[in-house]
Amino acid sequence: MARVIFLPVEVGISRKNGTIQLTEKQGGRKARVPVVQTSEIFALSGAEPDGTLLSLLAQYTVPLHIFKDGTHISTYIPFASVLSGKSVLAQVRTLEDTQQRWSLAREILRGGARLRCMASRMLRPEEKEEWECRYMDCLAAGYAAGTDGTTDSLRAFDRIDRDFLCREQWRDEELRYAEGLSKGVVLSALPRLSLDPWIGILKQEKTDIPPLAADMLFLFSPLLTWLWPHKKRPSPARRDLPETFRRHMGRRGATNGARIWSLKYLPVREGYALSARFSTGRPYRCASRVEVERCAE
Numbered sequence: 079m080a081r082v083i084f085l086p087v088e089v090g091i092s093r094k095n096g097t098i099q100l101t102e103k104q105g106g107r108k109a110r111v112p113v114v115q116t117s118e119i120f121a122l123s124g125a126e127p128d129g130t131l132l133s134l135l136a137q138y139t140v141p142l143h144i145f146k147d148g149t150h151i152s153t154y155i156p157f158a159s160v161l162s163g164k165s166v167l168a169q170v171r172t173l174e175d176t177q178q179r180w181s182l183a184r185e186i187l188r189g190g191a192r193l194r195c196m197a198s199r200m201l202r203p204e205e206k207e208e209w210e211c212r213y214m215d216c217l218a219a220g221y222a223a224g225t226d227g228t229t230d231s232l233r234a235f236d237r238i239d240r241d242f243l244c245r246e247q248w249r250d251e252e253l254r255y256a257e258g259l260s261k262g263v264v265l266s267a268l269p270r271l272s273l274d275p276w277i278g279i280l281k282q283e284k285t286d287i288p289p290l291a292a293d294m295l296f297l298f299s300p301l302l303t304w305l306w307p308h309k310k311r312p313s314p315a316r317r318d319l320p321e322t323f324r325r326h327m328g329r330r331g332a333t334n335g336a337r338i339w340s341l342k343y344l345p346v347r348e349g350y351a352l353s354a355r356f357s358t359g360r361p362y363r364c365a366s367r368v369e370v371e372r373c374a375e
Contacts, residue, residue: 080117084320088124091142093131113138118266120259121145122319127154139269143262148251148314150258153265153287155275165272168356173277180225182279182355182362187231189364190297191217194235197300198242200372205245212238228281232296243304248311253303255312260302261287263327264294267345272353294345301331301341301370332368344368 088103098111098119103126113134124146127135135142136156144151173179191213198209216238220231243253268275268291278289285292306312310322327342339347348365355362 080115082118082120082324083111083116084323085119085121085125086123086317086320089121089126091119091121091125091127091131093128093134096134098131098134113140116140119143120262120320120323122314124151141262141266141269143265145255145258148255148258148312150261153262155265156269165353165357166274169273169277169353172356173279176225179279182352183225183228183281184221185362185364186279186293186297187217187220187228190235190300193297193365193368194239194242194300196368196370197304200370201246201304202242209238209242225281229283232280232282235296239299246304249313252311252313255314256303256306257299259312259323260299261291261295263302263342264291264298264345267291267294267343267349270346271349273349273356294348297348297365298341298344301344301368302327305329305341305370330371332366334367341370 085100090101090103092099092101094110096113098113098116100109100111101107103124116138118140119135119142121142121144125142125144127142132142132154135154139156141156142154144153172182194213195206195210198213199206202209213235216231216234219234220227223231248256265287268288273290275288275290278293280289280293280296282289282292282296287295306326307322310316310318312319312323316322328340330338331341331344332339332347334347344365351362351364351366354360
């Protein structure tokens with residue numbers, strides 16, 4: 079079974095006989111990892127991949143996320159695996175229609191507000207009315223502003239988010255690390271979707287990730303970032319970060335019948351729902367049936 083690989087030290091990454099070869103920058107120790115048993119790589123202390131290695135990762139659809147001192151530096155995504163054809167044409171046709179695009183944007187704004195209210199109830203139940211009122215007022219203002227006001231609406235959401243995270247007493251370095259890990263999770267969803275990642279729905283300010291990924295990050299950051307266990311928030315000094323990451327991202331996030339979706343795969347699930355909307359016109363309900371289980375500290 080393919081698994082997520084975490085690299086705690088700085089490494090060089092190369093291709094060796096169809097496998098991934100890891101070489102420590104300090105010490106020179108080497109190890110090989112079968113690419114067919116790897117679903118994703120998080121290089122937490124930096125990495126230098128060579129071109130042949132990136133070609134191998136693209137062939138097997140394995141994203142590589144590079145961090146340095148708790149900051150997300152870059153992600154190599156195998157875009158060659160993103161499907162093209164009818165699905166992308168349907169996406170373009172839908173989003174070129176101003177009315178349809180605004181309908182989808184409204185849904186994502188609504189879903190983002192709902193998930194923020196959910197997270198605030200879980201984390202600060204004694205203040206739930208305060209945060210629900212602020213987010214619902216922000217959503218109402220976004221509806222009134224219409225499609226041309228989406229960027230301003232997102233700024234307003236961000237201001238409330240920062241107030242909430244300040245109340246939660248996040249340290250800057252921990253929040254930066256958690257946001258970087260969330261960005262990696264969202265970017266990893268893109269190769270699994272038959273959508274063009276460079277065509278987003280919300281009119282966002284320029285970001286360092288594809289527009290569709292930025293939409294997903296706005297939607298799911300309250301769950302992926304805010305809900306980290308308080309006593310185990312990520313930092314470069316934490317040796318148990320890989321295990322904490324797996325447990326956090328493995329929490330139940332939604333169900334479809336008998337199928338259970340973890341937090342990590344909620345962006346993939348949402349992408350499937352958008353694909354169905356683009357291709358078949360099926361009604362789209364953002365973050366449908368998303369309910370996150372509480373996590374014991």
